[in-house]
Amino acid sequence: MRVFQSPLELKNELRSLDASIGFVPTMGALHNGHISLIKKAKEQNEIVVVSIFVNPTQFLKGEDLDKYPRREQADRRVCELAGVDYLFYPNADDIYGKDEVTVCAPNVRGYILEGTSRPGHFSGVLTVVMKLLNIVNPKNAYFGKKDAQQLNLITLMVKQMFMDVNIVPVDTMRDANGLALSSRNEYLTPIEKEEALKIPLSLKKATNMVMSGIYDVKRIKEEMTNILLPNEISYVAIVSREFEPLEKVIPGNSIVLVEAVVGSTRLLDNIWL
Template identity: 65%
Template sequence: MKIIYEPLELQTYLKEQNKTIGYVPTMGALHEGHIELIKNARKANELVVVSIFVNPTQFLKGEDLDKYPRRDEADKKICELAGVDVVFFPSKENIYFEDEVKIEAPEVRGYVLEGATRPGHFSGVLRIVMKLLNIVNPTRAYFGKKDAQQLNLIQLMVKHYYMDVEIVPVDTVREADGLARSSRNIYLSTDERKEALKISASLYAASKMISKNILDVEEIKGEMLTILSPLEIGYVEIVNREFEPIKKAEIGNTVILVEVVVGKTRLLDNIWL
C-alpha cells in the first residue's frame, strides 16, 4: 500500500498507472461503513484510492472540528487490511490556496434540511469534493447513502459541471441494534446510545406505514415525531429522490430523513424507499 501526501504527486502517480480507479473520500476515523465503501470500490476497479482529510471548510464556527476523531495510524492499518492501494493524506496547506476560486452549494437545495441550520456547510463539502475528484480523477467514487443530502448535491455537482466520474451510492451500514454507523457515535454515552436507537426505530416505523399503504407524509412524520420524543429534533422530512418536498410517499421514489441531537452529538440517518 502506497501513502501519498502531495496532491500533484498523487495525480502523477495515478496517471502513470493507467488503470480504472475506485475512490473513497473520507474524514478518517474509519469504521464498517467506510470498509463497505472500500469493498464496493475493490470489486469494480483495478486500483482503490482512499483519502483521509478532516476538511475545515465544511465546519461552521463553534462546531467540532478540533474534537473530530483523528486516528491516522489505525486508519492506515484498516486500509491495508481492506486491500486499499493508495492512501492520500493531504493537509490544509497543500489542498487550499489563498484567495482561491470557489464552488458554492445551490441556493435552494444547499440551504434546506441540514443546510438550513448549517449555512455554508455544503459549499465547503462541494469545494473539497471537487478538488479531490480532480486530483484523483477516478473512474468511480463511492459515497454512503447515510449522508443523503450530501450525496444528492455531489451528484448534482458532477452533472452540472460535466465531470467524468460515476458517483456510486452505497447502502448505510448499521450496528446489530439498528444504529447507523458514524464516526460521531463514539461521543455517545451508554444512555445516550440507547436514546439514539429511537432514530432507526422511527425510520422503520415509517417504512412499515408505507408498506401498509399509509402514504400521507404528515401522518408518517407525526408517528416518527412521537417515537423520537423527547430528543432534540433538527428535522424530520420526507422528499423524493430529487430532494423535492412531497405530500404522498411513493415506493421507489422516497427518502425519509432525520437529524437529531443526542446529548451534544448531532446524528443523521435516513431510509430510501
C-alpha cells in the first residue's frame, strides 16, 4: 500500500495508471462499515483508493471537530489488511487554500432534516467530495446508505455537474444488537449504547407497520417517536428516495430517517423501504 499526502502527487500517480479505480472517502476511525465499502470497491475495480480526512468545513461552530476520533496508525493497518492500494492522508492545508471556491448545497434538499440544524454542513460536504473526486478521478466512488441525505446530495451534485463518476450506495452495517456502525459510537457510554438501541428499534417498528399494511406516515412517525423518547429527537421523517415529503409510504421508493441525540452524541440512522 502506498501512502500519499500531496493531492497533486496522488493525482499524477493515479493518472498514469491504466486501470479502473474505486474510491472510498472517509474521515477515519475506520470500522466494519468502512471495510464493507472497501470490499465492495475491491470487487468492482482493479485499484482501490481510500482517503482519510476529517473535513473542517462540514463542522459547525461548537461541534466535535477537535474531539472527532483520530487513529492514524490503526487506520493505516486496517487499510493494509483490507488490501487498499493507495491511502490518501492529506491535512487541511493540502486541501484548502485562501479565498476558496465552494460548492453550495441546494436551497431545498440541503437545508431540510440534518441541514435544518446544521446550516452549511452539506455545502462543506459537497465541496470536499468534489475536491476528492477531482483528485482521484475514480470510475466508482462508494458511500454508505446510513448517511442517506448526504448520499442523495452527492449523487445530485455528480448528476448536475456532469461528473464522470458512478456513485455506489452500500448498505448500512450494524453491530450484533442492530445499532448502525458509526465512528461517533465511541462517544457513547455503556448505558448510552443501550439507550441508542431505541433508534434501530424505532426503524424496525416502522418496517413492521408497513409490512402489516399501515402506510400512513403520521401514524408511523408517532409510533417511532414514542419508542425514541425521552431522548432528544432532531427529526423522524419519511420521504421518497428523492427526499420529497410523503403522506403515505410508497414501498420501493421510501426512506425512514431518524436523527436523535443520546447523551451528547448525535446519531443518524435510516431504513430504505
